[in-house]
Amino acid sequence: MSAEWExxxxxxxxxxxxxxxxxxxGRYRCVSCLHRFELLSVCADCGEHGTIVRMSTTAMTLCNHCGASMLAEV
Known part of the structure; x- marks a missing residue:
């Protein structure tokens, strides 16, 4: 029995x-490498504006248009 854990x-x-x-x-930290990130409202790759739900723990961190990360290192 194999279970895939997310x-x-x-x-x-x-x-x-x-x-x-x-x-x-809107801020995130990696528990592994300890880098810090901020969720942006504009994609750095394609320039598409995205809606930010800053208070949600399920906030989307990928661009809906091109799939790039909406996180920038701080």
Whole structure:
């Protein structure tokens, strides 16, 4: 019996699934590499504007248009 566990979103820096929201809205920290990230409203790759749900723990961190990360390292 194999079970696939989803630990969490992948960190843009180390690619490990340990990205977690911090106490600040729209901010994330990787538990593995300790890099910090901020959720942006504009995609750095395609320039598409995205809606940010900062208070949600299920906030989308990928661009709906091109699929790139909406997180920028701080």
């Amino acid at each position: 630990i969490g979103p992948a960190c843009p820096s180390c690619k490990e699934p340990w990205l977690r929201p911090t106490s600040l809205p």
